[in-house]
Amino acid sequence: MHPLVKPALRRGWRDLNTVQFGMTPAHAMTLGPMDTATGSFLDLLDGARGLALLRAEGHRMDLPDGHVDALVERLSRAGLVDDAGGGGPAAQELREKKEVLARLGPDLASLSLITQEPGGAIGRLAARRALRVEVRGAGRVGVTLAALLSGAGVGEVDVRDVGRVQPWDVAPGGLPAESVGERRAEAARAVVRRAAPDRPPRRPGPDVAEPGLALVVVAPRDDVLVHAPDARAAEPLMASGTPHLYTGVVEGTGVVGPLVLPGGTGCARCLHEHRTDRDPAWPRLVAQWRSGQARRVGACDLTLAAAVAGLAAAHALAFLDGESPSGTGVRWEASVPALHWHARPVPPHPACPCGAPEKPEKTEATTGREAEEEADRDTGEKAEGEQASTNRTPHGTMVVQRPSAKRRKAADAARPTGTWRAHV
Ligand SMILES: [Zn+2]
Secondary structure, three states, X not given: OOEEEOOOOOEEEEEOOEEEEOOOOOOOEXXXXXXXXXXXHHHHOEOOOOHHHHHHHXXXXXXXXXXXXXXXXXXXXXXXXXXXXXXXXXXXXXXXXXXXXXXXXXXXXXXXXXXXXXXXXXXXXXXXXXXXXXXXXXXXXXXHHHHHHHHOXXXXXXXXXXXXXXXXXXXXXXXXXXXXXXXXXXXXXXXXXXXXXXXXXXXXXXXXXXXXOOEEEEOOOOHHHHHOOXXXXXXXXXXHOOOEEEEEEEOXXXXXXXXXXXXXXXXXXXXXXXXXXXXXXXXXXXXXXXHOOOOOOOOOOHHHHHHHHHHHHHHHHHHHOOOOOOOEOEEEEEEOOOOOOEEEEOOOOOOOOOOOOOXXXXXXXXOHHHHHHHHHHHHHHHHHHHHHHHHOOOOOOOEEEOOOHHHXXXXXXXXXXXXXXXXX
């Protein structure tokens, strides 16, 4: 192991013997008591030295025997240390691609903030390269989202759509003006290729089965399909147990979610059934909207489309990285002009054949306000925690204040990337 104190976190001394790693409440933590000698030893944990060399340096600096190992272990357990050589063979392969890693440097640093184990961040980044994602819909949202996933290192991002690029499909980060008139799918794939930090992975030979789709993003250009997702079109995805995420813009509202884990969380049909329960006129309205004029140019605020593409891509990546994103079983909505995001839970419906287990609505998701309150509580908890760490540090032992219990729980729930298997 070549220990490296995570460079993504800025370091500062809160007092003579307490170090704070990080600035923001989400990821900052304090560690103490730490004497000055140990404090300056931290500078040597830069990934350039192995443990043997570090022990020798510690000896030279008159640190007690075993102190270096204890320090590294303590920092590792606090999630503050990365391993400059860790993460497995795929990570090593990525490390050798210097230009690719230079492009993905900020993403790697960001991943290091949410992975505990040394080498975990680059391991996740490397795992993205082997994943296949399909985006259905090459409009303002779909193409930008596909480019974001590709740029973030997802190995294969395919965009499906029909027809030719229209002037109103053009968006910064999405389809360029020069592509007007080209086939939508081809133009979108060109955008994806340009966004990729690396060449596409080699296709497997004819006798090797392609890896399955890790995720399908349904991002229709049609506003009715955004508002009322087509459950019938999702049947093959449900039958094959393919996770899928709905997103798009309808009128002045952006939609992200639900992320459907077939047989595990509420699906498009569950959503439809709940809406029909609440409003008996819902099916009649949907039928009228669907048979209405399809050729008109719908409303789609450019900045709203960008925000939707960003949030949907973030939820998709979190899922692909093995986290449980907040979009699971939830439909996030924001409307112009303020773009306040609200979470609308999509719990499983008893009349839906998808077989997702019913749970009390409360545990399915928190509403926007509850999420905000929870975030406030987290911040409060952290502030108190920081205070506590400086005021009541047991003598001789190092105390680590972690950001929040909720995040720890999320980390525990992390799956290996791309491992979702449905129980249908
Ligand atoms: Zn369902």
